[in-house]
Amino acid sequence: MISNVKQNISVTLMVGGDIRTPEKAKENLEAGANVIVIGNAIENKHSLITSIAEVVHSFK
Numbered sequence: 001m002i003s004n005v006k007q008n009i010s011v012t013l014m015v016g017g018d019i020r021t022p023e024k025a026k027e028n029l030e031a032g033a034n035v036i037v038i039g040n041a042i043e044n045k046h047s048l049i050t051s052i053a054e055v056v057h058s059f060k
Contacts, residue, residue: 006032020048022055029059 006013015028016037028036036056042049 002028002031002033019052022048022051025052026055026059029056 002013002015012034013032014035014037015031015033016039019025019028019036019038020041025036025038036052038049038052
């Protein structure tokens with residue numbers, strides 16, 4: 001769905017919801033998300049922010 005939306009818009013695509021792992025964050029970025037939004041997942045597991053940040057910053 002993300003890639004389909006990305007192909008049909010010309011604005012920044014923000015994606016959120018159910019991003020609970022670095023792998024899911026990478027999957028969303030590879031699909032075309034420009035920004036990922038992580039909410040409740042980091043409330044339960046603070047170390048998640050570091051691992052997801054590493055994925056985001058290494059994504060090209």
